[in-house]
Amino acid sequence: MSKTKNLERRDFLKLGAGSLAAGALSAGCATMASSPETKMPPAGAAPPPKPVPAAEPAPVAKTVGPPRRTLGRTGIEVPIVSMGVMNADNPNLVRAALDGGIFLLDTAHGYQDGRNEEMLGTVLKDRKRDSFVLATKVHLSTLDRKTGLFSKQTRGEEIGEKLDISLKRLGLDHVDILHLHNQSARESVLYPPVLRALEKAKRDGKARFLGLSTHKNEPEVIRAAVEAKLYDVVLTSYNFRQDHHPEVQKAIAEAAQAGLGIIAMKTQAGVYWDKEKESPINMKAALKWALRDPNVHTAIPGFTTLDQLQTDLEVLRDPTLTDDDKRSLEAPKVVGFFCQGCDQCLDPCLEKLPIPDLMRSFMYAHAYRNREAAQALLLELGLPESPCDDCDECPVRCAKGFDVRQRVRDIVRLREVPREFLV
Amino acid sequence: MSRGLLAVQGGLLAVVALSATASSKPGAESKPAGLPDASSPFPKLEGWKISDGPTTYTPATLFEYIDGGAESFLQFDLQDLTSATYAKVGAGNDKSRRPSRAPRDSATRLAAAAAAAEITVDLYHHKDAIRAFGIYTQERPAGTTPLPIGIEGYAGQDYLEFVVGSYYVKLVQSGGKGPSMLRWFADKVAAGLPGTREAPAVLKCFPDRGKRVRAEKLTARDFLGHPFLHDAVAVPYEVGGASFRLFVVEGKDSAEIRAMVKRYRAVGKASDAGADSAGLQGTATVKDPLNGEVVLQWKGRWLWGAVDQPCAARQALVDELGRGLSVLDK
Numbered sequence: 001m002s003k004t005k006n007l008e009r010r011d012f013l014k015l016g017a018g019s020l021a022a023g024a025l026s027a028g029c030a031t032m033a034s035s036p037e038t039k040m041p042p043a044g045a046a047p048p049p050k051p052v053p054a055a056e057p058a059p060v061a062k063t064v065g066p067p068r069r070t071l072g073r074t075g076i077e078v079p080i081v082s083m084g085v086m087n088a089d090n091p092n093l094v095r096a097a098l099d100g101g102i103f104l105l106d107t108a109h110g111y112q113d114g115r116n117e118e119m120l121g122t123v124l125k126d127r128k129r130d131s132f133v134l135a136t137k138v139h140l141s142t143l144d145r146k147t148g149l150f151s152k153q154t155r156g157e158e159i160g161e162k163l164d165i166s167l168k169r170l171g172l173d174h175v176d177i178l179h180l181h182n183q184s185a186r187e188s189v190l191y192p193p194v195l196r197a198l199e200k201a202k203r204d205g206k207a208r209f210l211g212l213s214t215h216k217n218e219p220e221v222i223r224a225a226v227e228a229k230l231y232d233v234v235l236t237s238y239n240f241r242q243d244h245h246p247e248v249q250k251a252i253a254e255a256a257q258a259g260l261g262i263i264a265m266k267t268q269a270g271v272y273w274d275k276e277k278e279s280p281i282n283m284k285a286a287l288k289w290a291l292r293d294p295n296v297h298t299a300i301p302g303f304t305t306l307d308q309l310q311t312d313l314e315v316l317r318d319p320t321l322t323d324d325d326k327r328s329l330e331a332p333k334v335v336g337f338f339c340q341g342c343d344q345c346l347d348p349c350l351e352k353l354p355i356p357d358l359m360r361s362f363m364y365a366h367a368y369r370n371r372e373a374a375q376a377l378l379l380e381l382g383l384p385e386s387p388c389d390d391c392d393e394c395p396v397r398c399a400k401g402f403d404v405r406q407r408v409r410d411i412v413r414l415r416e417v418p419r420e421f422l423v
Numbered sequence: 424m425s426r427g428l429l430a431v432q433g434g435l436l437a438v439v440a441l442s443a444t445a446s447s448k449p450g451a452e453s454k455p456a457g458l459p460d461a462s463s464p465f466p467k468l469e470g471w472k473i474s475d476g477p478t479t480y481t482p483a484t485l486f487e488y489i490d491g492g493a494e495s496f497l498q499f500d501l502q503d504l505t506s507a508t509y510a511k512v513g514a515g516n517d518k519s520r521r522p523s524r525a526p527r528d529s530a531t532r533l534a535a536a537a538a539a540a541e542i543t544v545d546l547y548h549h550k551d552a553i554r555a556f557g558i559y560t561q562e563r564p565a566g567t568t569p570l571p572i573g574i575e576g577y578a579g580q581d582y583l584e585f586v587v588g589s590y591y592v593k594l595v596q597s598g599g600k601g602p603s604m605l606r607w608f609a610d611k612v613a614a615g616l617p618g619t620r621e622a623p624a625v626l627k628c629f630p631d632r633g634k635r636v637r638a639e640k641l642t643a644r645d646f647l648g649h650p651f652l653h654d655a656v657a658v659p660y661e662v663g664g665a666s667f668r669l670f671v672v673e674g675k676d677s678a679e680i681r682a683m684v685k686r687y688r689a690v691g692k693a694s695d696a697g698a699d700s701a702g703l704q705g706t707a708t709v710k711d712p713l714n715g716e717v718v719l720q721w722k723g724r725w726l727w728g729a730v731d732q733p734c735a736a737r738q739a740l741v742d743e744l745g746r747g748l749s750v751l752d753k
Contacts, residue, residue: 110489
């Protein structure tokens, strides 16, 4: 078992920033000079984004430890990797992330119908208020998601009402960033009743900074956010698989130049290359790809496991996009491992082998790297001694395109491996 | 996941029926016409007409409808979401006024009250019934009063949510006549949906003493923050001032359960309290760096145990849970 798998809580503390200077989280305390300890990712093979002279220059904060960048005019120095909490239902995972040096947590009023904010509340009640940065999002029920426009019945007050509910769930008296959720049209970003409501939330002290999130028409939305002169932060989809990522990159640069903080989301680009979820994307490389843009101040990958957290902390420590990373982001041509169990293979097979089970064993061994489970399954199947040896040509044509004969011959050899070698 | 956990299922509603008239709007997908209206989950209702939809969203387009919340539905293998809005005939409803989804807080209700009388029905179609019930348990707030619709449901003044077969159904009302209208609607919709009306059988194995009622959560993957633990049910308990969860993980077979145990042992320090020579059954305690001391027991395709605050009563309840599972296997 690798050291990664044996990760202890103390290892997170070593990896991450660990204890945080409370003052570093306060607005306006960013230090403008970069330090030798701060390591920024170099540009990759793809055209590197041109760093834009920020309204307040040098988005690199003076810190010891993992790289931080200043979140635009908020002045908050954030580690370049933050946490998208949306899928996490385990408070212990959030605690581990905080202990590891991640301190910007992103949730939303609507995630898990509010249960996500409640879960975060159980964690945050034990933490000092200045030890984390909490961002949440509110959506308006009168937003037409097809057009991205607000209806005439839109009440800006809905923002304040939902924010109050969110604050109660979170056990906080204010959030650090309040995002207007899921914007896709300039007109809505600039909609006066909404702007007034957001402004009121800030004036009332319930939100320190204002932002918006966008998954669609990002360039238009980001530019509208700049135009509004109200938003402090933009949370945008940004990944290497977006056909229009050069345009998003350009809009991000403009917004950063105008002093907005930029947070990237959906950096993992769907997690899998294929819809069958058989071919995973290199998460580490995908995250690094977004962070190589110096105008992205932090990213909020979602994670639900200790291993994924470990991976993100490794990127936090060293976001350098290597040549291997770049190669891994080129789309693969694979048929994958998952047998869909259509059973079309059963009749043609002259030996009447349990091919779907054999393919499952193959998947255990090669995709899950769990050879013990693969062998245990093989031994339950009652296979002939030398499957496939009696056929000159395999009559099976797999619907998924597996080379069945090759896979069967490969996997049955595992029967002979002593258990103690199955590590 | 569903093999043993569910007493009944199958629930393969003809997806074509779901969207016999599905629109081809941006972000949505059309499907070929299939079953007649009589078997559509969007029934014809006297005095009402479908004013918008049905519109079907795929996993790739779901976020356009429910933002980042889509991710948690995808974790539970959402196949598609079909949405339709009913309007009172002659009420002069304008589709631009309708709520875009079915959130249920007071702020949304206030907004909804400002709009016209409409009911939006969202059908979240998952891979199987256990996953539909799973996402339902993840979203269900504490302290709800259950409604006997499908497997289970609950309601507020302007919303009603329930699960039946592989469908998680959300209804939200704007400007209507209160809960009774929603309930009438929900019953009509539920009647057109196939699949089980029974909760997963494994829930009956959890001991009653100290159990928090209707607080169970089903997790499809990454249970306790570990990728090798999937298809788990966890139920919170409070006994003698201690709070902890009992859990059950169902494997595909005993080989998979043994592999899970092996991998869990490698996560933290483990002490075995006993296992047979073949590893088919046993008990162990793992010091999990994320979750503290976790008690494990396993036999056949079941792995069960306890997590969170240790206490004297916890082990007895774990043993009782194991006896319940053995009954389930008979």
